Amino acid sequence: MAVKKKEEDLKDVKHFIFDLDGTVWHWNRLIPGVKQTIRRLEAKGKNIYFLTNNSILTRKEFAEKLSDLGLKTEVDNVLCTSYATAQVFADRNIDEAYVIGEKGLLDELGREHITKSEDADHVIVGVDRNFSYWKMAKAAEAIRYGAKLWTTAYGENFRAGDRMLPGTGAILESVKRAAETEEAELVGKPSDHMVKIIKDEFPIFRERTALIGDHIHTDVVTGNKMGIKTGLVLGGTSKKEDLRDIENIEKPNFVFKDFKRILKKV
Numbered sequence: 001m002a003v004k005k006k007e008e009d010l011k012d013v014k015h016f017i018f019d020l021d022g023t024v025w026h027w028n029r030l031i032p033g034v035k036q037t038i039r040r041l042e043a044k045g046k047n048i049y050f051l052t053n054n055s056i057l058t059r060k061e062f063a064e065k066l067s068d069l070g071l072k073t074e075v076d077n078v079l080c081t082s083y084a085t086a087q088v089f090a091d092r093n094i095d096e097a098y099v100i101g102e103k104g105l106l107d108e109l110g111r112e113h114i115t116k117s118e119d120a121d122h123v124i125v126g127v128d129r130n131f132s133y134w135k136m137a138k139a140a141e142a143i144r145y146g147a148k149l150w151t152t153a154y155g156e157n158f159r160a161g162d163r164m165l166p167g168t169g170a171i172l173e174s175v176k177r178a179a180e181t182e183e184a185e186l187v188g189k190p191s192d193h194m195v196k197i198i199k200d201e202f203p204i205f206r207e208r209t210a211l212i213g214d215h216i217h218t219d220v221v222t223g224n225k226m227g228i229k230t231g232l233v234l235g236g237t238s239k240k241e242d243l244r245d246i247e248n249i250e251k252p253n254f255v256f257k258d259f260k261r262i263l264k265k266v
């Protein structure tokens, strides 16, 4: 006799981790439905966390930006790649790096006493809206002299309001081409570095935590690596067609047509 498979839900999930770009916001504005949905989740006693491969701001500044947009957030409830890079470098006793990135990345590195230097043994690439030919040249030169190349993320672009802006991945590719290298070590999702930091700083429990984002290869893979529940929100980077012919590690437990649909599963 056929047994009807019980439909999965998120009722037991207490901790929700949301990606930011393309899931919660388009950088300078929240995506419609997000604020109401998060308020409803909080009213049901759920804890909300944010996780981004964006490195433009510090962890504290991301919390402030979310609060300014109407999602009151504490610094401990946000993880970003500026912070993650500083932790990864500090753990390896790296005290100097050539940095392509904005103030947020420099400030997080500075908190760990990591200084910017043009002849460092490490080059880190993050989003940099003042990226230039000479920054590319300096990074490539350092790599040619043996510096190790790191990147905060691979994302080609991100939406800011109505515009698509080049992401870390676009800057990274130009540096790689200029330095004639294929190698760059990833700090952000879905790297093991980021997985470790998330496990260290957020409550990660198999049945009690869910990671929800708009990108199969960053958000879904990260959550699956940790063994927690994963959700893909359509309308951002990954499309419905991208779910065809994927590996198990890329399969989300849930696919939501939009952010509001999350409420139907809690």
Ligand SMILES: [Mg+2]
Pocket (backbone or CB within 6 Å): 019, 020, 021, 022, 023, 213, 214, 215, 236, 237
């Ligand atoms: Mg995203």
